[in-house]
Amino acid sequence: MFKLSVCLLTCNSARLLREVLPPLLVVADDFVVLDSGSSDATLEICHEYGLTVHHHPYAMHGAQMNHATSLAAHDWVLCMDSDEILDEQTLNFILQLKAGEEPSPEQAWRLPRYWYVLGEEIRTIYPISSPDFPVRLFHRAHARFNDRPVDDKVEGYLQSTKIPGRVRHDTFYSLHEVFSKLNSYTTRLVKYQKVKPSISRGIISAIGAFFKWYLFSGAWRSGKVGVVTGLYATFYSFLKYFKAWYSHNEEKAVAVNEKKNSRAL
Numbered sequence: 285m286f287k288l289s290v291c292l293l294t295c296n297s298a299r300l301l302r303e304v305l306p307p308l309l310v311v312a313d314d315f316v317v318l319d320s321g322s323s324d325a326t327l328e329i330c331h332e333y334g335l336t337v338h339h340h341p342y343a344m345h346g347a348q349m350n351h352a353t354s355l356a357a358h359d360w361v362l363c364m365d366s367d368e369i370l371d372e373q374t375l376n377f378i379l380q381l382k383a384g385e386e387p388s389p390e391q392a393w394r395l396p397r398y399w400y401v402l403g404e405e406i407r408t409i410y411p412i413s414s415p416d417f418p419v420r421l422f423h424r425a426h427a428r429f430n431d432r433p434v435d436d437k438v439e440g441y442l443q444s445t446k447i448p449g450r451v452r453h454d455t456f457y458s459l460h461e462v463f464s465k466l467n468s469y470t471t472r473l474v475k476y477q478k479v480k481p482s483i484s485r486g487i488i489s490a491i492g493a494f495f496k497w498y499l500f501s502g503a504w505r506s507g508k509v510g511v512v513t514g515l516y517a518t519f520y521s522f523l524k525y526f527k528a529w530y531s532h533n534e535e536k537a538v539a540v541n542e543k544k545n546s547r548a549l
Contacts, residue, residue, distance in 0.1 A: 286386040287313035287422075288378070289356035290364065292335075293348055295316070296412045297366035299326040300454060305333050307370040307493045311378045314357035316366050318348060326366075329363030344472065346429035346436035357387070362421045363429075363438075367454050368397065378421070389423035392441035396449050401456040404509045408454075408501040410493065410517035411435065417446050434474035462516060470523040474531060481532035486525030493521035 290312035292444070309315065317335050319326060320342035330337050340351050353361045362378070370378075374396065381393075394417035399409050406414055410428070412435075419427070421439040427440035456462045472480065498504055498514025 285383055286360055287358045288362055288382055289314040289316060289353075290362045291316045291318065291349065291352035291356055291359040292366060293320070293345075293352060294322060294326050294330070294366045295342065296305050296322050296324045296326060298395055299457065300367055300369065301326060301329045303369050304364070304366055305329075305335075306381045307372075307375045308362075308364060310375060311334065311362065311370075311382065314363045316352050317353045318352040318355070322349065335470055337463050343418070343435055344431065344436065344476070346431055349429045349436075353428070355512055356424065359425055361424050364420065364451075367457075368395070369452040369454065370449065371449045374447055374451055377447050377449065390442040392419045392422035392427055392438065392444040394406050394444050394446045395420045395451045396447060397451045397453045398451060400454045401462075401513055402459075403457065404506065406503070406506060406509060408497055408503060409513050410497050410520055413501075414453075414514075414536075415450075419444055420455045421447070433472040447473060456512075456516075459512070461510060466516060466519055466523070470520060473524050474527045479528040481529040482525050483529050486522045486529070489525060490518045490522035493517040 288311060290308045292304070292308065292315070294317055297304075298488050317330050317337045318404075319330075319339055321339075327337050336357055340348065342348055342406055350362050353363065371464065381387075391444075397416050397418060399406050399412075399414035399416075401409060408414060422438055422441055427438050429436050430439050456465065494514060494517070496516035498510065503510035503514050
């Protein structure tokens with residue numbers, strides 16, 4: 285038998301919090317809520333469930349998760365986002381796992397995460413297929429999230445096992461959120477990761493993404509939701525190169541101005 289700390293990231297998470305919290309409270313021997321600046325009813329809902337909320341400015345998802353695990357009372361941690369809902373099968377597996385002998389700290393487990401966009405289950409969302417199976421249950425002394433600006437993941441474990449069940453990942457619940465995250469992800473990607481500044485590459489990449497993630501993936505069968513996921517992939521592929529190109533030209537212009545000013549002096 286071993287004890288488990290649940291680490292939950294929140295930010296304006298009131299929409300689903302009353303569905304997210306109950307199953308997590310069943311498996312948690314310790315509960316860390318790490319909030320990055322909620323202005324809705326998130327904090328009040330957490331207090332309703334008797335939870336203490338910690339506060340930390342948001343930088344990147346992986347860094348936020350690592351900070352949450354550092355606050356945990358136990359070394360075994362289950363890391364969750366506030367738009368992920370455990371089902372009964374997943375919940376029962378974790379309870380049985382905890383009731384058995386403590387596993388090797390080099391072992392980790394993957395959540396069966398099924399993606400929902402605008403309230404409908406989807407098959408693909410750039411750059412992954414649904415379901416995906418991210419590692420979320422692990423020993424914090426042997427594994428941690430990496431520092432990738434987007435699509436971060438847990439590293440350091442030696443072996444992993446898929447947990448049965450269906451974890452509902454209810455993301456992109458409105459068009460506003462789709463385009464807000466699109467802008468946020470591509471901005472972080474360009475800021476923290478080297479992307480070739482090229483308009484032509486962006487256009488070619490966008491065309492390829494449209495064919496792959498809308499036509500060939502079968503997203504066109506999903507009606508308006510398929511159109512949204514197809515456009516998301518297309519714009520994402522274009523914007524990362526466009527923003528890199530725009531930033532590169534801004535830096536060149538600043539360098540030219542600084543050179544002119546130094547000559548004038």
